[in-house]
């Protein structure tokens with residue numbers, strides 16, 4: 001260890017910034033959200049002027065001024081940092097992640113600040129901003145935890161139960177009253193079997209499209225129920241010792257019936273476990289997330305929904321197809337092509353056949369011939385561009401272009417079996433442009 005990380009309390013402390021220009025401004029900005037009192041000096045102050053300061057930063061181009069400022073700080077006994085001059089500094093300024101009470105500093109001991117900043121960006125991505133609320137909540141109950149638990153070991157256990165259990169979850173969700181109530185029960189030695197279920201959208205495939213919240217919940221879960229459509233690279237992000245239960249549903253082949261999935265989640269939450277129900281795309285778009293949420297709430301189980309990028313948005317973005325466009329589409333509709341009864345979906349074809357309107361059909365590979373025929377019958381031009389995207393945002397992606405007239409035949413020719421979406425409308429032709437641009441760039 002080349003340098004020792006330590007944290008200076010800022011509440012009511014004075015910080016000196018010596019120098020002018022953007023570097024001095026940048027140092028001053030570090031303290032914008034802090035309770036410190038910042039004093040700016042345009043020229044080196046005298047040692048007496050620095051007495052009582054907690055920290056001093058020197059950011060001046062002039063070497064003579066720099067040395068004078070360092071000298072003054074040393075005489076005044078104030079630790080000093082000189083921008084870009086580690087040899088003159090008593091301490092280094094780390095790359096900082098500021099979450100209120102929770103502060104993370106990354107330092108390369110002055111060797112390569114850019115490396116520290118890159119690392120900060122990565123760490124920042126895994127520490128949600130809600131941690132500031134969690135840390136503030138921890139501070140608010142600190143005195144009570146100390147008072148109610150005599151020894152270090154039982155305090156540690158109480159903190160774990162509060163912060164990793166339901167109270168922590170509620171604080172992260174911004175429900176401080178709920179968090180407080182659960183923490184009270186832990187401190188009163190009541191058993192708190194307050195499990196929770198998160199219905200989490202895994203996006204269409206590419207793990208980079210997961211939300212930060214989904215990532216955090218996967219690395220925190222006790223048990224994960226997942227679907228067939230969740231990409232294996234996303235399953236790799238689940239906490240190693242979490243239990244995984246495949247409840248996948250292939251078309252017409254319900255591995256675990258819906259009611260059983262709901263009952264399993266309820267039973268696990270009632271044991272006090274952190275349950276994640278991981279679903280492809282977004283849980284509320286053709287994902288039965290609504291039914292699951294209703295069942296959980298009816299059973300009195302705490303449940304939250306984490307949105308995911310739905311297949312239409314992920315696949316269209318990847319293909320360079322804007323689903324709405326000033327010139328080509330003033331609206332977009334997502335429909336299911338699944339035929340609940342008979343061999344065609346029960347949809348309002350007249351409404352869907354409107355021009356300058358994009359239609360995205362989920363689960364529509366099998367019923368594509370009927371969908372195309374009904375739209376043409378209802379007045380949509382047979383020449384309307386159509387695009388099929390199979391396994392979008394995964395390495396197995398396949399895109400097939402055609403028109404409403406050729407859609408069904410193209411699906412058969414290209415051997416598309418799904419999962420795939422159909423994009424029907426003028427914007428579908430723009431995929432060709434995007435592909436040509438990609439090819440030209442390659």
Ligand SMILES: C[S@@+](CC[C@H](N)C(=O)[O-])C[C@H]1O[C@@H](n2cnc3c(N)ncnc32)[C@H](O)[C@@H]1O
Nearest residue numbers: 281282285287310311362363391392419420421
């Ligand atoms: C039961 S629905 C679930 C939709 C999901 N909740 C969502 O928001 O994307 C399954 C259908 O979503 C579409 N789908 C899901 N992932 C896809 C992908 N990577 N590429 C193309 N279509 C996909 C297909 O139409 C598939 O049949």
